[in-house]
Amino acid sequence: MSDTFLQDAPPAPTAAPEWFVTAQRDAAKRFESLPMPSRRDESWRFSNLKALDPLDFTQARPVVQELAEQLLADSVGFEAALATLVFANDRLIAKRADEHLATQGVIWLPLEEALNTHSELVHRHFMRSESSVGTPKLLAHHQASVRAGTFLYVPQGVRLSAPLQAVHWAAGSGQAIFPHTLIVAEEGSAVTFVDWFKSSGEGRNMACGVNDLHVGPDATVHYVSVQEWNRQTAAQQSNTTAIAHGGSAINLGLHLGGVFARSESVSRLNGSGARSEMLAATVADGAQEFDQRTLQDHRSPDTWSDLLYKNALYDTAKTIVSGLIRVEPQAHHTDAYQKVRNLVLSAEAEANSLPGLEILADQVRCSHGATTGEINPEELFYMQARGISEKDAYRLITFGFLNEVLERLPDEALREKLQQTLRARLQGH
Amino acid sequence: MSTEVISQIDVDRTRGDFSYPEQHTFDAGTGLTHGTVDYIADVKQEPDWIREFRHKALDVFLSKPMPTHWASKDLENIVFDNIRYYLANSQRPTRSWDEVPDDVKRTFERLGIPEQERKFLAGVEAQFDSEAVYSNMKKALGDEGVIFVGSTEGLKEHPEIFKKWFGKVIPTGDNKFSALNSAVFSGGSFIYVPPGVKVKHPLQAYFRINAENFGQFERTLIIADEGSEVMYMEGCTAPKFETATLHSAVVELVAMKGAKIQYVTVQNWSANVFNLVTKRAIAHEEAEVKWIDCNIGSRLTMKYPGVVLKGRKARGEVLSIALANNGQHQDTGAKMIHAADETTSNVISKSISIGHGRSTYRGQVHIPRHLKGCKNNTECDALLINSTSRTDTYPAITVRGSRNSVQHEASVSQVSAEQIFYMQQRGLSEAQAMSLSVNGFVNDLVREFPMEYSVELKRLIDLEMEGSVG
Numbered sequence: 001m002s003d004t005f006l007q008d009a010p011p012a013p014t015a016a017p018e019w020f021v022t023a024q025r026d027a028a029k030r031f032e033s034l035p036m037p038s039r040r041d042e043s044w045r046f047s048n049l050k051a052l053d054p055l056d057f058t059q060a061r062p063v064v065q066e067l068a069e070q071l072l073a074d075s076v077g078f079e080a081a082l083a084t085l086v087f088a089n090d091r092l093i094a095k096r097a098d099e100h101l102a103t104q105g106v107i108w109l110p111l112e113e114a115l116n117t118h119s120e121l122v123h124r125h126f127m128r129s130e131s132s133v134g135t136p137k138l139l140a141h142h143q144a145s146v147r148a149g150t151f152l153y154v155p156q157g158v159r160l161s162a163p164l165q166a167v168h169w170a171a172g173s174g175q176a177i178f179p180h181t182l183i184v185a186e187e188g189s190a191v192t193f194v195d196w197f198k199s200s201g202e203g204r205n206m207a208c209g210v211n212d213l214h215v216g217p218d219a220t221v222h223y224v225s226v227q228e229w230n231r232q233t234a235a236q237q238s239n240t241t242a243i244a245h246g247g248s249a250i251n252l253g254l255h256l257g258g259v260f261a262r263s264e265s266v267s268r269l270n271g272s273g274a275r276s277e278m279l280a281a282t283v284a285d286g287a288q289e290f291d292q293r294t295l296q297d298h299r300s301p302d303t304w305s306d307l308l309y310k311n312a313l314y315d316t317a318k319t320i321v322s323g324l325i326r327v328e329p330q331a332h333h334t335d336a337y338q339k340v341r342n343l344v345l346s347a348e349a350e351a352n353s354l355p356g357l358e359i360l361a362d363q364v365r366c367s368h369g370a371t372t373g374e375i376n377p378e379e380l381f382y383m384q385a386r387g388i389s390e391k392d393a394y395r396l397i398t399f400g401f402l403n404e405v406l407e408r409l410p411d412e413a414l415r416e417k418l419q420q421t422l423r424a425r426l427q428g429h
Numbered sequence: 430m431s432t433e434v435i436s437q438i439d440v441d442r443t444r445g446d447f448s449y450p451e452q453h454t455f456d457a458g459t460g461l462t463h464g465t466v467d468y469i470a471d472v473k474q475e476p477d478w479i480r481e482f483r484h485k486a487l488d489v490f491l492s493k494p495m496p497t498h499w500a501s502k503d504l505e506n507i508v509f510d511n512i513r514y515y516l517a518n519s520q521r522p523t524r525s526w527d528e529v530p531d532d533v534k535r536t537f538e539r540l541g542i543p544e545q546e547r548k549f550l551a552g553v554e555a556q557f558d559s560e561a562v563y564s565n566m567k568k569a570l571g572d573e574g575v576i577f578v579g580s581t582e583g584l585k586e587h588p589e590i591f592k593k594w595f596g597k598v599i600p601t602g603d604n605k606f607s608a609l610n611s612a613v614f615s616g617g618s619f620i621y622v623p624p625g626v627k628v629k630h631p632l633q634a635y636f637r638i639n640a641e642n643f644g645q646f647e648r649t650l651i652i653a654d655e656g657s658e659v660m661y662m663e664g665c666t667a668p669k670f671e672t673a674t675l676h677s678a679v680v681e682l683v684a685m686k687g688a689k690i691q692y693v694t695v696q697n698w699s700a701n702v703f704n705l706v707t708k709r710a711i712a713h714e715e716a717e718v719k720w721i722d723c724n725i726g727s728r729l730t731m732k733y734p735g736v737v738l739k740g741r742k743a744r745g746e747v748l749s750i751a752l753a754n755n756g757q758h759q760d761t762g763a764k765m766i767h768a769a770d771e772t773t774s775n776v777i778s779k780s781i782s783i784g785h786g787r788s789t790y791r792g793q794v795h796i797p798r799h800l801k802g803c804k805n806n807t808e809c810d811a812l813l814i815n816s817t818s819r820t821d822t823y824p825a826i827t828v829r830g831s832r833n834s835v836q837h838e839a840s841v842s843q844v845s846a847e848q849i850f851y852m853q854q855r856g857l858s859e860a861q862a863m864s865l866s867v868n869g870f871v872n873d874l875v876r877e878f879p880m881e882y883s884v885e886l887k888r889l890i891d892l893e894m895e896g897s898v899g
Contacts, residue, residue, distance in 0.1 A: 353837065358820075362814075362815060369836070373833075374834070
């Protein structure tokens with residue numbers, strides 16, 4: 001341990017504004033007093049609660065300089081990014097940004113710095129939306145303990161040409177980190193952002209993260225998360241995307257790592273004409289468990305949402321996809337779709353699908369579909385007949401199956417990077 | 430389309446909306462204690478094992494919480510202490526229509542049972558409050574060894590047949606309401622069809638609640654022995670009372686190797702009845718169980734017929750139509766538990782929500798490890814008539830292993846203004862147009878139903894639409 005961590009943790013963010021300090025104190029009390037969820041809660045049905053016990057982990061300590069430098073060298077992410085933040089155990093270890101960002105009025109800061117320099121702006125958006133698919137206790141845990149992350153503000157009409165990114169490392173063992181991403185895109189702006197989640201070493205850690213996206217009128221936000229925790233890490237990631245009228249969002253998750261990884265994603269279509277695409281591609285092998293909960297919340301008329309979640313399951317892996325489309329009484333002329341596809345590649349894997357609809361308006365077009373199946377033997381035969389080995393054929397078909405999700409991302413260079421990552425992940429199979 | 434006009438659509442429930450003065454010889458009073466259970470067991474002169482079964486069930490009922498963590502909060506409005514758990518006039522069902530007391534007979538005549546009999550239906554069992562009042566079965570069936578009796582009679586006189594399966598498909602502790610039923614059950618049908626016997630005409634039962642604040646807890650157990658076939662049809666009605674009424678049945682079906690059971694329900698309870706029913710079947714090798722479930726009445730229905738597919742190549746099917754009008758919540762669905770290779774299941778559910786009505790589909794499909802060749806298909810379609818109508822879908826699908834295939838699809842739509850306009854252009858009234866649209870929506874499902882039943886159902890939908898607009 002001593003060669004991984006600094007002995008003395010540096011002080012908590014200095015001079016954080018009073019509202020933030022108070023909010024953290026209140027959240028700590030809520031975390032203490034609230035009960036852990038149980039599997040009897042509908043949003044935790046089929047889930048594994050043992051993996052996420054916050055008491056098994058202590059707040060992460062900073063890593064030593066040598067490790068930080070090594071992690072920095074490994075933090076490639078997306079090469080063509082306009083700006084990069086790198087965190088190790090919730091401490092900023094590098095910040096890089098294209099100089100034009102500032103001249104365009106873009107605010108691109110580590111959260112702890114933004115709290116000081118843009119306290120008002122952060123306050124207006126920080127953890128403002130209730131999450132109805134998660135658990136108040138873990139959200140309170142995050143709010144009480146958060147100390148690092150990204151604050152990105154894109155002013156009106158600014159359309160950024162390339163993605164921005166953050167890399168979050170978890171190192172050591174028994175450590176808990178609380179990555180946070182807050183993106184505010186003003187009217188008519190456009191931005192693409194990528195969060196990379198990675199582990200250093202094979203220690204058993206916990207990540208309890210939040211990302212909130214505020215998509216202004218006619219703004220476009222593409223958010224991508226690439227989750228590559230090590231095979232001991234338990235993760236919980238809670239997302240809320242609030243979309244104003246005419247705004248449009250894509251939220252794509254590539255889920256590859258962790259022993260237990262839960263992701264909660266809520267799209268709130270607040271203004272008429274708002275659009276949301278919710279996408280996820282998951283590779284589950286070994287004894288991995290992926291628990292995905294989603295809500296498409298249509299609150300205004302003429303809104304559109306489309307969800308596509310695909311899971312490839314090997315070995316004794318387990319996946320849960322529980323999604324709800326909710327159409328509020330005033331949200332007439334809603335179009336909402338939800339598609340869950342499970343490709344089961346072993347006799348021991350388990351896929352759970354809970355696609356739900358709650359429709360309180362009329363003049364609505366809604367549909368959902370969930371399928372679970374194996375690889376079509378005819379497809380396999382066809383490929384083998386053309387000289388492709390069975391193993392390669394399996395891998396090609398699985399890649400193609402998941403790639404359908406990645407294809408939905410318009411940013412071409414970034415998409416290629418994700419495809420590379422996915423290919424590498426499937427290499428062992 | 431104009432909302433004001435359409436919101437007047439109402440189900441025609443007047444056929445069942447009448448009651449007669451109560452003159453009950455046996456009345457267990459209100460509230461539920463071990464004393465109530467003893468009273469019922471005494472009146473029915475039951476053997477000790479049944480009495481014990483009831484007492485144990487009551488303890489389970491009292492210890493179980495309401496399932497309100499997922500179900501409608503409306504359940505909390507059931508006041509168990511205000512309910513009367515047993516009402517009856519006499520213990521033995523009469524065999525001839527003439528011996529039935531006049532007021533009871535008038536009730537059933539209004540419900541159309543004698544006509545059904547004239548149509549050569551195989552047998553009729555009619556339950557009025559707690560006990561069957563009239564029971565008749567074509568003599569030929571009795572000669573073939575078919576047993577069609579009430580629950581008490583079945584357990585007392587044919588324990589060697591019924592005791593083996595009684596409470597086995599749905600154990601007492603399955604849920605709070607199956608425990609309640611196990612404690613106070615009375616009436617219902619126990620049917621045994623011997624090996625190879627194919628009952629040509631449907632067996633029928635009618636359930637009616639006549640008394641206010643009354644809970645009806647019938648118990649049905651149907652055993653179709655190897656290679657036999659049987660169809661069972663039940664209908665339910667109740668008059669409208671000011672206070673809520675509870676109907677909580679348990680229905681167990683056992684299809685032995687190669688047997689076929691079809692179970693058809695037309696539920697048209699009045700809009701103050703809590704209808705909380707547990708229905709489940711076990712299908713052995715190559716057996717086939719089909720639930721056909723039509724829910725039109727009640728205040729809150731919670732009913733998810735299930736099939737445990739226990740033998741290789743067993744098949745389970747649920748075809749369901751639900752219609753929820755103002756003040757109604759139809760919370761229905763299906764459970765398919767695959768427990769053997771090459772089992773197949775099919776669920777098709779269509780719901781229609783009118784006015785402030787709410788319809789909900791809840792489904793469970795479970796395919797455990799190491800099975801192969803299992804298939805499930807689920808389709809849920811919902812039709813919304815008004816802007817205030819609501820529909821929900823909550824399926825849960827668990828598939829373990831790679832050699833099975835499951836597909837689930839659901840859609841929500843409404844009768845489009847263009848459709849109605851088009852038909853009105855061609856001279857149909859708005860009501861006729863609406864009725865045609867709704868019938869079109871359920872048509873492909875209704876075609877799967879037995880003929881008598883699909884005619885009845887179409888007429889019922891027409892009636893609703895006719896009485897409603899203009």
